[in-house]
Amino acid sequence: MDYVITPVVTEKTTLMMEKENKLTFMVDRRGKKEDIKKEIEERFNVKVVSLNILITKKGKKAIAKLSKDFSAEEIGGRIGIF
Numbered sequence: 001m002d003y004v005i006t007p008v009v010t011e012k013t014t015l016m017m018e019k020e021n022k023l024t025f026m027v028d029r030r031g032k033k034e035d036i037k038k039e040i041e042e043r044f045n046v047k048v049v050s051l052n053i054l055i056t057k058k059g060k061k062a063i064a065k066l067s068k069d070f071s072a073e074e075i076g077g078r079i080g081i082f
Helices: 011-020 033-044 072-079
Strands: 004-007 022-027 048-056 059-066
Touching: 004 033, 011 022, 011 072, 022 033, 022 072, 033 048, 033 059, 033 072
Parallel strands: none
Antiparallel strands: 004 022, 022 059, 048 059
16 A cells, blocks of 8 residues: 655755755555555665654654665655755
8 A cells, every 4th residue: 555645845854854864755644654664665765764653734744764875865856856
């Protein structure tokens, strides 16, 4: 099942991408943390070190911290954020 819906692009998430090597996505509310982490790793060919989940009025949001071997900015450029 596809849990990752779309990347979140705001000024705050762009700063997190540059300084903290994190990517932010809107995800399906039914997705579990382990399933979302696995899908991000498989879809973008990265290693996720940690994953934080937030439930907001607009839906469920996942913030993925990538391993130092991968660049969040490069992944963002590849998926069309920049």
